[in-house]
Amino acid sequence: MKLLHLNNMYKKISYITALMVVLASITVEAQITTQSPYSKFGVGNIKGMLLPQLKAMGGISTGVYKPYDFYNNTINMQNPASYAGIGLTTIDIGLSTNLVTLKSGSIKENNFNATLSHFAIGIPVNSHSAMSFGILPYSETGYQFTNRLDLGNGQQADYIYAGEGGLTKAYIGYGYRIGHLNLGANAEYTFGNLLRSRSTELVVDPTVANNTINSRMQDKNSVGGINFSYGLQYDIALNSKTSIIIGYSGSSASKLSSTTSNVVTQYRKDGTTELTAIDTLPGSAAVEGKLKLPLMHNFGFTVQKMNKWMFGADYRIGKWSEYSVHGVNQGLQDTYGVSVGGQITPDFNSIGNYFDRVDYRLGVKYDKTYINLQNQDIKQMAITFGLGLPLARNINNQAFYRMNFSTEIGKRGTTNNGLLQENFINFHLGFTLNDRWFRKFKFD
Template identity: 60%
Template sequence: MKFLYTNMYQKLRYTFVVCLLLTGAIANAQITLQSPYSKFGVGNIKGSLLPQLRAMGGISTAVNKVNFFNNINMQNPASYASINLTTLDIGMAAGFTELSNSTQKENSFNSTLSHVALAFPVTTKSALSFGIMPYSELGYNFINSTKVGTTTDNTKTVDYRYTGEGGLTKAYLGYGIQFGDHLRVGANAEYLFGNLLENRSTEYVNEPGAINSRLQAKNSVGGIGFSYGAQYDISLDSKTSIMLGYSGSSSSKINSKRSQVVTQYYNDSQGNEQTAIDTLVFVENAPTNLKMPLVHNFGISIQKNNKWLFGADYRIGKWSNLTIDNVNQGLQDTYGFSVGGQITPDITAINGYFKRVDYRFGFQYDKTYIQMAGQDIKQMAVTVGLGLPLSSFGRTLYKMNFSAELGKRGTISNGLLQEKYINFHLGFTLNDKWFSRFRFD
């Protein structure tokens, strides 16, 4: 008897090429985000969530499989232990943002490839996963105008210009394993990399002879951190169970290189910037680090197999400990919660496609790590989504997952800014059995 593997090698090679191409696209994606709040810390944190979890308000700590279909939940690597088919997930994201204060409004649009992730079982009770996705986004451009001077005759208008772009990307490799019938544990090794580019200029308005100055800073990040998790399920009957979950990330020091240039320059009579007349500071690729915070997530869910799931998460983060270039960033500790669920009317329905669709919904609330004018900046959103089964071919199953988030960050009171946003996430998930073998006589 001879045992022949399926075309596993060709599939892995194809997947590897796709992952490489998408990795380059994600890592070099142009961030067109316009969010003044991304100026703080490492930018706006994206979260390690695929569309199917975002649609449920972001619950993930106590979620692995709602039905027979496999999904990748890298937010809690313990969930990998429930994966019994090779699972590939590729997605994209887009969002509209309205930025406003008490007198003005401004709209922006941002789109990017959002993730690529692969998972496959190693044994009947363990699985391996790896992938790449955005970790944070940095994008802002605003001016703060003020008057300087001691008398009416020498008072001048000064523009303080702030711009930033870039962000961080996370690549991970994780493993999850089940012990006994109820306990699962797992861990991810995560490589965080990217560039944070920020400029700050001081310009005198309508003063052609005045000397202006600009600080240009670049932080090139590249280092390893770790996350981990556990899940424990309690059976209520043959189809219904409660799951308890925990996940967290370590307080890691991520290597980075800091470059900084301070220049002086003139503007001509039309306000156009001229060639720099002097360089006051020049630092290139000075080794330093970025100290990430300790983060904890706690979750609970109850589900009836192949029918429904409802759950809640609570999270806290020690972002007051974040340092960049050994300088504390003056951020606040965070906390937040998510609630959500999924309902599938009849997963076995032959007639009636929409009975087999997963209907998802949720709500999330967070106190962010930003405080301005003595006021905490808070964020909240309602979420909805669909899991749409696609045509299957043999043993290969496909599903398209869509989610939408309608939310806001900040407030217009006390002269602050408010962001209202609609984010869309689209993912394509494949389930297949790549590692089976056939017997020929």
Template identity: 55%
Template sequence: MKSLHLNMYKRINYITAVLIVLTSISVNAQVTTQSPYSRYGLGNVRGSLLPQLRAMGGISSGVFTPNGYSNINMQNPASYPGITHTTLDMGLSGGFTELKTNSATEKSFNSTLGHLAIAFPVVSGKSAVSFGILPYTQLGYSYTESETLADGNTYKYLNSGEGGLTKAYIGFGQQIGDHFRVGGNVEYIFGNLLESRSFEPQFAPSINSRVQNKNSVGGISYSYGAQYSIPLGRRKSITLGYSGSSSSSINSERTYIATRYLTDALGEESTALDTVSNIQGAKSKLRLPITHNFGFTYQKDNKWMVGADYRTGKWSNLIIPGDNDVLQDSWGYSLGAQITPDFTSINNYFKRIEYRIGFQYDKTYIMLQDQDINQRAFTFGLGLPLAPNVTSRTSAYKMNLTAELGRRGTLSNSLVQESYFNIHLGFTLNDTWFRRYKFN
């Protein structure tokens, strides 16, 4: 009994330490992406997806795994009743980006800690709880624009942005009857969006100017979902799913500073001459858009799964204090599949691996110069079983490795084409931490 208590205390201390570390990193995170398209709206929207779902193109609405290894699908909380073990999932992400115009090319690499999620059954196979923290949006860009006017003078505009929003959530899912499930998440979205635009005439004498705009965001939002499974015999089934998020209004505190400054012959910036405008702590509301996701999967338990999702977002209704970007509604779809040759194989490790592949396409909420900014990506990944805990036959470990090869934007109309190769790494633990033992 003492050994059991000691193991439980070690696990609780481990979770607490990881939560503190990831939370502090999320709060203080700076640039984790390099994308000029992240300057619009809230930045690049990440989606509530763990690596195992990203590898299948991001399908999630109809993903439900009632048997075998437990995975957390917080994108649709109706899937939580499929959690039959205490599940811990944490990971990190990195990406290579190439930005290309008709005249120049630039490459960069960024990485960040990705997510921490925990789930455990309340009544096994009937209800479960999940909570965690993960990125919601990412803002990061730095580029320069030049313009020569009719007077023959050249003017330079320096644009930069950094920050992003983080989502902390807690959710519950309940099975009703034999085939129907519902669930919901309460989410706290928080973070900072910091953007700067400088104006520097390229002639003397001249005075430069800069505008800095910061939105500090914090507030509650909600997401929800439902699933219905249709058994087809021989462990096969079709699952129909829906998930969505509400049009929530969350707090925003805006700081706006406009200054004038000089630069020397080497381009070094001097101390600001004066502050033209200084607005501190202007409180307002940021309204998030309502989103809908529809999807299905067709699967054979512990063997294979294929599925598709369709999603829409009412981003034209997004309201950001101090931002006049005109956004459009978005839509997209995902296709994905997974196969496990033989998850019970003892002699052949490769038969126990989960092989995943997918494709996704999105018409994003950005339109520039009458051109839709579309995004498409091929995805693939592996679920790699790790050695079980030799001191406890009730636990199992898995490493999920995912790659995304995608492109966003176009070279038409003097726009930017963004190509990226993202890597997501996650570690998943399944265990029976809260099992009640009997002693004779």
């Protein structure tokens, strides 16, 4: 019996390891995962280290510790102190899709993208500590827009700006509980490529032969390095089931290795189709330096009744005015944001009514981003909601399954002063497995 259990456990570990390698390769190769002109700035659109069950509550995380007594553990890598509450081996994997409508004046454009979003594992070490590791996106870049200028003599030129790529985080962390205090930390490896290009194309009649030679310069920034995040939580029991959890989490300012290079390409077009490049030359030798990520702080709390309901709020700030590439400040602003949300589970032990066992989640969030254009701050706001749907569970094996679905509906930016507004709907789907893998048997 013991050997059979160990064999099954090793099969699960091998399967998960292989799945994680595949997910990592897909995450690295699938570069274009968003269509947002605002992702041109900084490292792109920041994703945050949040699973769908937290995104559905407006993104609260700092004070989220252990909403459930035993089953349905949640991996909250945004505050590694919460790992101390993981009592079962927990696996979470998911995907995200987003629909974006871009508005500028009377012009509208719709875009749709989908990508695998995260893979995370939590493993209890003993009764008061646990570890977690996984991989998920940190930022995404994806945009293309054109400015048409009149060169005189009836001649026009299109200046096309495009970008793709993003940064990914692979992390490993540990959380420990001492009395009512949880402490935790993550070691994170942040890596990826940020690609940005500028093309110049003369405007000609697409119905006639086009012998015009166009040019493009592409800049590539390859980034990789280690940074750290940390957190603490303190819970105050109001009674045997109800408590208040106060939390803090943050990430240290860090300098990642950065290698920049650029390539100049000359090409022709057949109508609207780009032909094979005529010539490609390196613009300059690769330059090595540092990309400096800023100090981040998160403060929050939750009030919860175990297995019943939870309500909380977060406040976050980021020193993005200190962001620099190769020692050059990029002119970004400091950020701040607020999230408020919660969930309710009518009766998690209900047998006769499935919907009483469902988690119902709702939240709102607001952020001032690090972008300022024409002396106007670019802000983002959204309402969020979602469900935690219990799946068939194996009581004897103490295995519990859940599907978490969340939706974010919001906007970024404004159409005032000729600026661009993004209206977005983001869908997130995650599958959670909680199982007791590492058990000691008294009899062989």
